[in-house]
Amino acid sequence: MLGSNQYYGGSDSRQELSQTLHSKKNKEAPMRILLIEDDISVAEFVVKGLKESGFSVDHTQDGKEGLLLASSESYDILVVDRMLPNVDGLAIVQTIRAADNQTPVLFLSALGEVDDRVKGLKAGADDYLVKPFAFAELLARIEAMARRKESSALVTQLKVSDLEMDLLSHKVTRGGQNIILQPREFRLLEYLMKHAGQVVTRTMLLENVWDYHFDPQTNVIDVHISRLRQKIDKEFEKPLLNTVRGAGYMLNEPE
Numbered sequence: 001m002l003g004s005n006q007y008y009g010g011s012d013s014r015q016e017l018s019q020t021l022h023s024k025k026n027k028e029a030p031m032r033i034l035l036i037e038d039d040i041s042v043a044e045f046v047v048k049g050l051k052e053s054g055f056s057v058d059h060t061q062d063g064k065e066g067l068l069l070a071s072s073e074s075y076d077i078l079v080v081d082r083m084l085p086n087v088d089g090l091a092i093v094q095t096i097r098a099a100d101n102q103t104p105v106l107f108l109s110a111l112g113e114v115d116d117r118v119k120g121l122k123a124g125a126d127d128y129l130v131k132p133f134a135f136a137e138l139l140a141r142i143e144a145m146a147r148r149k150e151s152s153a154l155v156t157q158l159k160v161s162d163l164e165m166d167l168l169s170h171k172v173t174r175g176g177q178n179i180i181l182q183p184r185e186f187r188l189l190e191y192l193m194k195h196a197g198q199v200v201t202r203t204m205l206l207e208n209v210w211d212y213h214f215d216p217q218t219n220v221i222d223v224h225i226s227r228l229r230q231k232i233d234k235e236f237e238k239p240l241l242n243t244v245r246g247a248g249y250m251l252n253e254p255e
Helices: 014-021 040-052 063-072 089-098 114-122 135-151 183-194 202-208 220-232
Strands: 032-036 056-060 077-080 105-109 127-130 157-160 163-166 171-174 177-179 241-244 248-251
Touching (some): 032 040, 032 063, 040 056, 040 135, 056 063, 077 089, 077 135, 089 105, 105 114, 105 135, 114 127, 127 135, 157 183, 163 183, 183 202, 183 220, 183 248, 202 220, 202 248, 220 241
Parallel strands (some): 032 056, 032 077, 105 127
Antiparallel strands (some): 157 163, 163 171, 171 177
């Protein structure tokens, strides 16, 4: 069993961490966290720390009960141990993901080898923290997951000036005129619209639209940008898609 000082990384107490990281309680309804952990000492430490930090926490030691709670209740984040009685952590995450439950999951486990972490992430977890751990790091990871969840809230409509995109129907219009895009062109425009008013570099486009690292000197981006310009700007008085010399591209409102 791990010593309690290892859980919170030395001399910092849970109360000190709570005061430092959460000096002001959120006036809105607290985020709900489900902790599925069979080590009582770890669970008591985590539950106390999270509650002091302003979260609402449910805890179960049993994997089967944890799966039932995760499937039937509405939680903002799940913190799950890998090795659990009755149903293990991997099975819990795989089951809820198969049911299209996208609640963010953090694995908290003593299984810390690379293969263990990879298995956990491939099962559908969003993060993986190895025991022993500092509570400050656990809290920081939970907060980061909460931010990602909030920022990824479902958006179905994008609009820049008179250019509009419906992400559900894959329909694009400008000034009420339909624009037909190929799948890659659609993804490119979607990324540019989501970052409207910002300079988007070639590397950002290659990694986020093409999903892989690639020679930044390739002309694949230039070709697609040129095609996109032909479709969204050529027939209109004011261009929206601009080249920022030496930096990248920017989609923005015309001046």
